[in-house]
Amino acid sequence: MAAHGLLIGYAAILLPQLRRPGSSIPIDDASGSWIASILGFALVAGNFIVPTIMAKYGRRTANLASIAPMLIGWFCIILATNITTLLIARLLQGLAMGMSASLGPVLIGEYTSPSNRGAFLTFISLSIATGVLCVHSLGSFLSWQVTALAIALVVFADLLIVMHSPESPSWLADQGRYDECRTVFRWLRGDEEEDELEKMIEASRMAREAKEFENASSDTFGKKLRSNLGYINATMRKKEFYKPIFIMIHIYTLGQWAGANVISAYTIDLFTHIIGDDVNLPLIMITLDLQRIISNSIAVFVIRKVKRRTMLFSTVGINLFAFLSIAAYTYCKGHNLLPFDHPAIGIALIHVHMFSIATGTVPLPFIIAGEVFPLEYRSLAGGISVLFLSFNLFITVKTVPFLFKTIGIYGAYVLYASVVAYCLVVSLLFLPETKDRTLQEIEDEFRGRPLSPEELKFTQSLTYLTHNTDRRFSSPFV
Numbered sequence: 001m002a003a004h005g006l007l008i009g010y011a012a013i014l015l016p017q018l019r020r021p022g023s024s025i026p027i028d029d030a031s032g033s034w035i036a037s038i039l040g041f042a043l044v045a046g047n048f049i050v051p052t053i054m055a056k057y058g059r060r061t062a063n064l065a066s067i068a069p070m071l072i073g074w075f076c077i078i079l080a081t082n083i084t085t086l087l088i089a090r091l092l093q094g095l096a097m098g099m100s101a102s103l104g105p106v107l108i109g110e111y112t113s114p115s116n117r118g119a120f121l122t123f124i125s126l127s128i129a130t131g132v133l134c135v136h137s138l139g140s141f142l143s144w145q146v147t148a149l150a151i152a153l154v155v156f157a158d159l160l161i162v163m164h165s166p167e168s169p170s171w172l173a174d175q176g177r178y179d180e181c182r183t184v185f186r187w188l189r190g191d192e193e194e195d196e197l198e199k200m201i202e203a204s205r206m207a208r209e210a211k212e213f214e215n216a217s218s219d220t221f222g223k224k225l226r227s228n229l230g231y232i233n234a235t236m237r238k239k240e241f242y243k244p245i246f247i248m249i250h251i252y253t254l255g256q257w258a259g260a261n262v263i264s265a266y267t268i269d270l271f272t273h274i275i276g277d278d279v280n281l282p283l284i285m286i287t288l289d290l291q292r293i294i295s296n297s298i299a300v301f302v303i304r305k306v307k308r309r310t311m312l313f314s315t316v317g318i319n320l321f322a323f324l325s326i327a328a329y330t331y332c333k334g335h336n337l338l339p340f341d342h343p344a345i346g347i348a349l350i351h352v353h354m355f356s357i358a359t360g361t362v363p364l365p366f367i368i369a370g371e372v373f374p375l376e377y378r379s380l381a382g383g384i385s386v387l388f389l390s391f392n393l394f395i396t397v398k399t400v401p402f403l404f405k406t407i408g409i410y411g412a413y414v415l416y417a418s419v420v421a422y423c424l425v426v427s428l429l430f431l432p433e434t435k436d437r438t439l440q441e442i443e444d445e446f447r448g449r450p451l452s453p454e455e456l457k458f459t460q461s462l463t464y465l466t467h468n469t470d471r472r473f474s475s476p477f478v
Helices: 002-019 029-057 059-079 083-111 114-141 144-163 169-174 178-189 194-217 221-236 239-257 260-265 267-274 281-302 308-334 343-361 363-372 375-398 400-406 408-430 439-447 453-458 462-466
Strands: none
Touching: 002 029, 002 083, 002 114, 002 144, 002 260, 002 267, 029 059, 029 083, 029 375, 029 400, 059 083, 059 144, 083 114, 083 169, 083 363, 083 375, 114 144, 114 281, 114 363, 169 178, 169 194, 178 194, 194 439, 239 260, 239 363, 239 375, 239 408, 239 439, 260 267, 260 343, 260 375, 267 281, 267 308, 267 343, 267 400, 267 408, 281 343, 308 343, 308 363, 308 408, 343 363, 363 375, 363 439, 375 400, 400 408
């Protein structure tokens, strides 16, 4: 996940170096915005690819598959001599980023116990912040090619870590590999959560029996087609499927419009608009990244004590305050309405904004994504939801130069605040509290009740779907 921070933050040091006179690859605003934003466009392809790999070949294999295009992309950047090569490299890296964006929260949610899950998921944002700090620090002193080489070495270290990591116990149970599941589960969590382990295995065993029953009864192409269509229809109407997707669409949108991408990709441009260019911008950039890491570290401990909804409301409230304050400050500054001005005012406002991002709007989407999706649909539902992360990442980064030129930074920040406020209201209305609850308990709340053994057995059965009027199980889609 640190590769996300390295990747997003790299644009902030690449674009200013390419704009310098005598650059080996000269760029304008249009090509620069494409280099920064094409990640979001490529994320969509990664979102479509990874669910199948996750479900069929496992989380670990999907993780390994996501690293390959990331490494290739960095070496393409090192050797790049034109804008086309840079765009292809960033496209490959966006593909990798899309795969790991879906995979990361799911894998961590399945690895960790409910009491520690929030803290571990918060480490995603801490890793991203560390990556941003590293790339900004390296880029302040080294050329963009040497910085890319250093990052490629970090990604290679990631590859070695993943190669020596275990498979997810949830996926092993889903594949019927129960002995391996028990071994990995106990290696990850110890022997104090046997009840959750056995419930997970029992639920997976029932689901496998239902699949076997379905395969035995669907021995022709027509029956299999009707079975698949019936399963899709039933799945789309299940509350535990569509409710988490609806919630995560808004939370991912909130996270992308909260300003993290703007600050990471256009750091120098943003500082110039808010603070001015008569200060040490590289030093301010590094201190802001350090503050982000400190705030992320604080969030790791706070998230274990504070409820998710409370954390969401408080940190996003600070984010809205920062947006509107910066908008008012830059408007007054641009129209000579300030009775007093000093660079410290702009720096303080940016730090308040970064604090809200580091403690809430970046870590919380990953935390909640690792908790709300049910096991049966985790790959599919996670992939659908992350599509909106991809779309909003592309839109926010691509439109920054246009918005700053047309409506100014104050107009852009008011627009961002409006989108974030809407998403916050929707999230608070529909998101249940997930802190310290097992994934099965959260799934049951979305459904409205626990799933009965009969429903588990027949949830994917064509016989059940075609004869539900006779059976009349108490089910959301009957």
